[in-house]
Structure formats: structure tokens, C-alpha cells
Amino acid sequence: MNDDSLIFINEKVSIPVSELRFRFSTSSGPGGQHANRSATRVTLLFDVAHSPSLDEAGRARLLDKLASRLDKDGVLQIDAQESRSQYRNRETAVLRFQLILANALKQPKRRRKTKPSRTAIEKRLANKKKRGRRKQERRQTWD
Numbered sequence: 664m665n666d667d668s669l670i671f672i673n674e675k676v677s678i679p680v681s682e683l684r685f686r687f688s689t690s691s692g693p694g695g696q697h698a699n700r701s702a703t704r705v706t707l708l709f710d711v712a713h714s715p716s717l718d719e720a721g722r723a724r725l726l727d728k729l730a731s732r733l734d735k736d737g738v739l740q741i742d743a744q745e746s747r748s749q750y751r752n753r754e755t756a757v758l759r760f761q762l763i764l765a766n767a768l769k770q771p772k773r774r775r776k777t778k779p780s781r782t783a784i785e786k787r788l789a790n791k792k793k794r795g796r797r798k799q800e801r802r803q804t805w806d
Contacts, residue, residue, distance in 0.1 A: 670757060672764045678716045683760070684708040685753060690744040697747065704744040707756040712737025721768060728767040739763075 669677040687702040711717070711725050711733060726737060733739055741763070743756040779787075 703749045705752040705756045707741040709739045725767050
């Protein structure tokens, strides 16, 4: 990945790789000597609160939707440690980053108010009357 390349989130938003920071550390799990010595775990850091690539509406949406994933400074952290390769973990972290941002930036569809049809209302009321009559017939009458 070049520092001048762009990561496409959706048709409106693309983020330069230079805005992302990567931190590397030793990964957990099996691997013996290799896992203990090589820093293959990748933590991707993206400053949502101060990114120049985001417009104000997008930033506000991300800060709201990703609030549970952001630290107090508004930085998004994504960890990847599935592979024994630092390069593959870095690619995995970037793919996750794209998915997370794309899903958070999606506009929810507006709900259209609907009204039940006259026949649906009549059917419902007829069923209620029928059920009520059935229950009334079950009652015991005391003479």
C-alpha cells in the first residue's frame, strides 16, 4: 500500500492511506517462538473526529453510529491477528475498516406510514367477534 493511495468507502467517501496509522504488537495464540518474537498483530487507528476527508454530516453520523468503538478522542481502533503474516493482518484490518465505515455511513430507509385496508379491518373485527362468541359458548350457565 502506498501512502498516496485511497481507500474507497462508498461513492462519496474515500480516505487516503496517509490518514491511517498502524501499530504492531505480538499476537496471542499458538505459534511458538515465531509468535513470541514477531509483531504480527495489527491495530489500525483512524481519527474520525478530526479527519479532513469526512464532511460534517458524515463525521456526525460516524461519531454517533460508532460511539461504542471509539475512544474518548474519537479514534477508531481495529485489531487483526488472524494470520501469522503482518502484511495479511494489515490487509484484513483495512478491509474491516472499509466495511465498518460503509455500514455506518448508510442512510436508513425512511419508513412509510401504511394504513390497513378496509377488508383487513373488517376481517380482524369479524375474527374478534367469532372468538368472543366461541368463548361465550364455553361459559357455564347456572340455573
